[in-house]
Amino acid sequence: MEMDGFRSAERSAPAGRRGRLRLAVAAVLASTLLLTTACSGDDKPSWQGGGNTPEGTSASQPPASQPALSTVAVTSPAADAKSVELWSEVKYNSEDPANTEVKVTAKGKEVKGTVDKDAKVWRPAEGLAWNTTYTVDVSTPAADGKTTSATSTFTTMKEPSKVVRATSFLADGQKVGVGMPLIMKFGRAIPEKYRAEVERRMVVTATPAQEGVWRWSSPTEVQYRPKTYWKPNSKIFYSVNLKGVEMGDGWYGRTNLTVDLSIGREMIMTVNNKTKQMTVKQDGKVIKTLPVSLGKASTPSASGTMVVMEKAAHTVFDTTDEDPVNGYKTPIDWAQRLTYSGQFIHAAPWSEGVQGKRNVSHGCVNVSEAMGKWLFDRTLMGDVIVVSGTEEKLKNGDGWTNWNMSWEEYKKGSYLS
Structure with missing residues (x-):
């Protein structure tokens, strides 16, 4: 601050007087500052944190903003x-x-x-x-x-009038063989566009854990198998949550369901056409070897891996509707179905004399009356039978042929793979 009047007087005054003038100027400046401070109320000078800056902050460091509320x-x-x-x-x-x-x-x-x-x-x-x-x-x-x-x-949404019923072939509490597929059937063909979502809603839990996959055997049926045979004595639970799942053309799944079942001991039957013998293994150990007669040349048995689909202690084979001329109608004991086309394991007392020697059946695996009952009493639905060396190969789809294809081939039938 420069005060021209004081500086002019200082220049014109003698040396001794100049000192007194400097003191006077200092006193005036001090009083001016005191008056300025007093007039400003509680405000502090800017170099002391005064001015309009909030208390507790400095001009060079603005206050931290409050965190925004999460929305x-x-x-x-x-x-x-x-x-x-x-x-x-x-x-x-x-x-x-x-x-x-x-x-x-x-x-x-x-x-x-x-x-x-x-x-x-x-x-x-x-x-x-x-x-x-x-x-x-x-x-x-x-x-x-x-x-x-x-x-x-x-x-x-309200329950629609167009609903698709889903049913399980298996029920709670059943015990089945190590080759048993899980089978779900639908009351209406499921368009391919919706099959992946249907699969996604059908969850299989095995104890112990085992890798597996669903495969569409037809537009109205899907089957599940593990990568290898089920582990003996496993527990299987599957939940099918299809209620409200879209199934095309305005159709929706009707309900949900669950199934809780178990796997029995492992039983594998192996039939060799060359030796005409059946070897029965339980949990990896041979428990019986018995003679068989397979299909003759005109009606050969199919070679492949099959499972027991159904059992009947006593039934009648009647093919007269299919072939009125050469058909037959014969009472049968201890029948175990292997294919849709009619291949069975069953007792055939009329062929006991050639069992183990020649093939004389219409395609079935003939065993003796005694061995038919022995097998029947021990097998479960889903037990495995492997036939080899015959003139004909098993056609996939002719029965539960899930094991008649490789794992890589089987997975191709899933819409999630």
Whole structure:
């Protein structure tokens, strides 16, 4: 600050007087500063942190901003949506997905489901109920320690008139052989476009764990087998959650079902056409070798890997409808079906004299009356029989031929592979 009047007087004054003038100027400056401070109230000079800067901060370091509150919102299904399909996912937005909780309820009860926090999606564990209102609550902790939340509702579709029934060939509590496939049948052909989703909803759990896959044997039937024969004494559980699953042309799955069954000991029957003997192994050990007679040249037995499909202690083979001239109608004991086309293991007392020597059957595996009963008493549906060395090969699809193809070939029948 320069005061021209004082400086002019200082220049014109003698040396002794100049000193006194400097003191006077200093006093005036000091009083001016005191007056300025007093007029400014509680404000501090800017070099002491004064001015308009908030208390406790400096002009060069602005105060830290408060953290933004985390927000959440349900994005799908839309709020108050109607006719929502039963397997619809719940989608949401969140700025803190790792700490976000999702809860879906209906009629006061929480619905089972899984949350993919990365994708910000909730998926139902099974198909939702028809024509039911669901409430979605999404919440996440806020910066102030409170909770930010969002709520939305939607209503599922009414049960359609066009529903597809799915049935399991096997039932709870059954014990089957190590070659038994799991079989699901549908009341209507499933278009290829929808088969992958149908497979995805049919989950097989084996104890101990075993790799396996579903294969479509026809548009109305799908079968499941493990990579190798089921491990003996395994426990098998499968859940088929098809209620509300779209199956094309306005058709939907009708219901869900579960099946709980067990696998027995391992029994493998091996028939060699060259020796005309059957070797029976149980849990890897030979327990019986017996003579057989296979199909004669005009009606050969098929070579391949088959399983026991059904058993009848006493039945009648009647082929007269198929062949009125050469057909036959014969009572049969201890019959075990191997193919749809009519290949069986069965007792044939009329061929006992040539069993182990010549083939005289119409394609079946003939055994004696005694051996027929012995086998029948020990086998389970799903036990394996392997026939080799005959003139004809087993056609895939002629029975449960799941084991008549390699694992790589079998997997090609899945729409998820």
